[in-house]
Amino acid sequence: MSVAEKSPYGYRYIGAKRRAKEHPRFVTGRGRYVADIALPGMKHVALVASPHASARIVAVDTKAALAMPGVLYVLTGEEFCAATDSLAIGVDAPKVTRWALARGVVRYAGEWVAAVVAESRALAEDAAERIDVEYETLPHVIDPEEALKPGAPLVHPAHGSNVLYHRKFVWGPVEEAFAKAGHRIAFRATWGRSATVPIETFGVAAQWDAGTGILDIWASIQMPKYPDQTARALRLPGNAVRVHYDVDVGGSYGVKRGIKHTVLVGYLAKKLGVPVRFVEDRLENMRGGDMQGPDRFFDMQVAFDADGTIRALKIRAVDDVGAYAGRSPFQLGKPVTAICGPYAIPAVEYEPTSLMTNKTPQEAVRGFGQSPTNFAIERAIDRVAAHLKMDRVELRRKNLIRKEQFPYTIPSGSTYDSGDYHAVLDKALAAADWPALVRARDDARRAGRLAGIGVSTCLEPSGGNSAFEVLFNPKVENTTWMDSCLVRVDLSGAVTGVINNSSSGQGHESLVSTVLGEILERDPAGVRVVRADSLTALPSNSPVGSRMAVMLGGAAAGAAKTIRETLIRIAAHNFECSPEDLEYRDGNVNLKGAPEKRLTWDQLVEIAHRKYHKLPPGMEPGLQAKFTWQVPTGGGLPTPDGRIQIYPCYSFEAHVVFVEIDRDTAKPALRKYVVGHDCGVMINPDIVHGMTYGGVAHGIGAALYEKFSYTEDGQLASGTFMDYLIPSAMEVPGVKIVDHCTPSPLTEFGQKGSGEAGYLGGPAAIANAVNDALAPLGAAIDTLPMSHLAIWEAITASRRGTPP
Amino acid sequence: MSGTLHSISVEVNGVRREARVPARLSLVDWLRDELRLTGTHVGCEHGVCGACSVMLDGEPVRSCLMYAVQAHGHRVTTVEGLAKADGSMSVLQDSFCETHGLQCGYCTPGMLIAAQALLDANPDPGEEQIRDAIGGNLCRCTGYQPIVDAVKLAAERMRGAK
Numbered sequence: 001m002s003v004a005e006k007s008p009y010g011y012r013y014i015g016a017k018r019r020a021k022e023h024p025r026f027v028t029g030r031g032r033y034v035a036d037i038a039l040p041g042m043k044h045v046a047l048v049a050s051p052h053a054s055a056r057i058v059a060v061d062t063k064a065a066l067a068m069p070g071v072l073y074v075l076t077g078e079e080f081c082a083a084t085d086s087l088a089i090g091v092d093a094p095k096v097t098r099w100a101l102a103r104g105v106v107r108y109a110g111e112w113v114a115a116v117v118a119e120s121r122a123l124a125e126d127a128a129e130r131i132d133v134e135y136e137t138l139p140h141v142i143d144p145e146e147a148l149k150p151g152a153p154l155v156h157p158a159h160g161s162n163v164l165y166h167r168k169f170v171w172g173p174v175e176e177a178f179a180k181a182g183h184r185i186a187f188r189a190t191w192g193r194s195a196t197v198p199i200e201t202f203g204v205a206a207q208w209d210a211g212t213g214i215l216d217i218w219a220s221i222q223m224p225k226y227p228d229q230t231a232r233a234l235r236l237p238g239n240a241v242r243v244h245y246d247v248d249v250g251g252s253y254g255v256k257r258g259i260k261h262t263v264l265v266g267y268l269a270k271k272l273g274v275p276v277r278f279v280e281d282r283l284e285n286m287r288g289g290d291m292q293g294p295d296r297f298f299d300m301q302v303a304f305d306a307d308g309t310i311r312a313l314k315i316r317a318v319d320d321v322g323a324y325a326g327r328s329p330f331q332l333g334k335p336v337t338a339i340c341g342p343y344a345i346p347a348v349e350y351e352p353t354s355l356m357t358n359k360t361p362q363e364a365v366r367g368f369g370q371s372p373t374n375f376a377i378e379r380a381i382d383r384v385a386a387h388l389k390m391d392r393v394e395l396r397r398k399n400l401i402r403k404e405q406f407p408y409t410i411p412s413g414s415t416y417d418s419g420d421y422h423a424v425l426d427k428a429l430a431a432a433d434w435p436a437l438v439r440a441r442d443d444a445r446r447a448g449r450l451a452g453i454g455v456s457t458c459l460e461p462s463g464g465n466s467a468f469e470v471l472f473n474p475k476v477e478n479t480t481w482m483d484s485c486l487v488r489v490d491l492s493g494a495v496t497g498v499i500n501n502s503s504s505g506q507g508h509e510s511l512v513s514t515v516l517g518e519i520l521e522r523d524p525a526g527v528r529v530v531r532a533d534s535l536t537a538l539p540s541n542s543p544v545g546s547r548m549a550v551m552l553g554g555a556a557a558g559a560a561k562t563i564r565e566t567l568i569r570i571a572a573h574n575f576e577c578s579p580e581d582l583e584y585r586d587g588n589v590n591l592k593g594a595p596e597k598r599l600t601w602d603q604l605v606e607i608a609h610r611k612y613h614k615l616p617p618g619m620e621p622g623l624q625a626k627f628t629w630q631v632p633t634g635g636g637l638p639t640p641d642g643r644i645q646i647y648p649c650y651s652f653e654a655h656v657v658f659v660e661i662d663r664d665t666a667k668p669a670l671r672k673y674v675v676g677h678d679c680g681v682m683i684n685p686d687i688v689h690g691m692t693y694g695g696v697a698h699g700i701g702a703a704l705y706e707k708f709s710y711t712e713d714g715q716l717a718s719g720t721f722m723d724y725l726i727p728s729a730m731e732v733p734g735v736k737i738v739d740h741c742t743p744s745p746l747t748e749f750g751q752k753g754s755g756e757a758g759y760l761g762g763p764a765a766i767a768n769a770v771n772d773a774l775a776p777l778g779a780a781i782d783t784l785p786m787s788h789l790a791i792w793e794a795i796t797a798s799r800r801g802t803p804p
Numbered sequence: 805m806s807g808t809l810h811s812i813s814v815e816v817n818g819v820r821r822e823a824r825v826p827a828r829l830s831l832v833d834w835l836r837d838e839l840r841l842t843g844t845h846v847g848c849e850h851g852v853c854g855a856c857s858v859m860l861d862g863e864p865v866r867s868c869l870m871y872a873v874q875a876h877g878h879r880v881t882t883v884e885g886l887a888k889a890d891g892s893m894s895v896l897q898d899s900f901c902e903t904h905g906l907q908c909g910y911c912t913p914g915m916l917i918a919a920q921a922l923l924d925a926n927p928d929p930g931e932e933q934i935r936d937a938i939g940g941n942l943c944r945c946t947g948y949q950p951i952v953d954a955v956k957l958a959a960e961r962m963r964g965a966k
Binding site for chain 2: 022026035036199281697722758
């Protein structure tokens, strides 16, 4: 959708149409991605992967490989695991150790067993084929229900169980509500294993400088605490690892956390004394790259009254995280902050179980577990409506938190900053022309076609905080997830913002330049934004959890305000007046009521940089300011019953989808797609809309096409783009986005975060639409993805009179 | 075997390039690693994602599915060759910037190649034709809508300039 040239919020730059600063280098082929980094003398890595889901490694014969021309080294798990430490794990499960190369046993098909270093990737691959590994297979478990049973094969026998994390939270009088409610339903909703699968795979290059003792790293990374974890695993001090954040990342949406890849390549670079690079091929990315997503079933129970008032929820969620755990169990923790959706439900029971099987490990995926949870909740809402024969939209209106209830605290402890959910839903319905949509559906049905409408309403928790860590692991007292910005004004008067992370398409250079321009009243086009490396960086927790508009935007604003105050103080000193007597305009400072009595930007900058004698006593010379910001509302510890404020800001979205399903082929076609979205003040509307379009497309994939399927013997059956189906321009329809703005009271400009929009409510709305289409047949599907085959089977079963 | 080298002569972005390459070297690896034209990206190496698209004699092809030796005697255009003669952005490149037709930029070179090939053949494509033309190029960021908008805008602007 087109964006107004002028800010709709009354700002100079914020909210107005502005091209992204990053685009010119990308459209001209001048991006700098990790695979573009060619270090002099660089060597390349290829991997040997396990063919078995579970096996003991009996012997690794590397002789033939080492004898090949161009081969420098073969690294096995035996050497690597002795020389490095196990990767960090989020929950309290110290026996669930994990290295980049298997230590003695393999726990999933595709797990890396050995690494070859050679002059070229091709030679390394040739050599990897000549490495002979002898295995003794062991029992494995793939199905999560089987993995829960007593006597199931244990993925990590030392841990004593396949359960990584389990707790039952009860917030509010749940049993009482279930006893008193007029109606109850129960059902299972299942979210299939998919992920974000960026078009760029993960890659990392490393170079050890024996002279300085610094390991330099370039990587396609999006990960908090990445330099610290790399250093720790390599047994190096933190200041011996220098991560260069000026690497363009070709998409991530959560998953680009190649910590194991990095430790492996870092070790090799240091050991061999040569630069080493590893870039995953597609199969390595999808199988051994450890970047698959949530794989989860929900046993849902809802208690409600005849008038549609929902009294309580019981949610049992079992998430199969695969063979190892990093932060993946926390993907059951973040949804605690939106555990009853956008609804005023007074009592909730939540029983999350994080479970291991012999599959590829799970990594963070867009929304960090929230989209699956939203899918289960929104299926519940539609099922309640069907049970009561009540209109789905009316039921939502009845239970949505009302705008006068903000700030609103949900039973699990998070207080929501602001919102007007009814207004956004109404805007989406109006934009979709709801009555016309209903007519179109009913006409289609009368003509014998299958058509359905889906609605979902859900939250997009934003401002990414990690409070789920202290909730899920009391041994970790991590209560800050700060972010920072450094602003410099050089002698020429040019403004530079320094940020402390790499970006994967979120437009952080555009964000920071716009914010600095707004506060300093300077044209953002002239503001440069550069990236520190991890040794020069201020504290950051990377762009995860829809946090950067809030956290980096807030940090940039804080630093810019200091610069502005500094300029005013310099002027006050030179005019021998109080700062209150002055006003700041376009970077110049003048006496109030006397615009001719002023010091210009250039004059003030010159004083700061050169004329110490004109600076107020005690002021630092030069002109720079840093600001490190704690997540607003963050810092608390959970109550004993597990109530805690998790994220600060809560965006909202409402989806309306119209689907038609071909009766004979079961092929679904999305004929209309509308998203109503409120993330407060949008700093750059094009960037917000862009991520929302992308989120919708990703949600279409999760709902209808994408699945990491496993055979019974534990082999990944969808490791290419010919069987793991990413929606193309032919599957993704035109999408209409309708904006609404409820400013957050917690942030500088009223912004909330966004970046997960579209994905958070998309699968839920599409599932509701498909189920609406199937309803006349008496068929229902509560398992994602709803593949053509699954829909066809549902239709066929209904014809036979045996609904699945 | 990979040891044997073959002479090739390819016109890349208007410049004649001569090289001796092993038979198994893919076209994309030659462009990226030997010629350092790193604007062309590798996404899947099995011909599905379209990130490595280049034009071969004006037609979009997957440079991951071609060997460098197969390009011998042909004309290759990469994203680096799309800019105007003075080095400034082409109408299509500029239109992608205008409609926010990209985010991470990784699929973008392939998208530009596919879209430019369409516009070269059809100056007034409809939405369906645009979607068809980029249907073999996967993007995970944009949901395609802003890319479709960019191609429409570029077509309009190019027609207006004539």
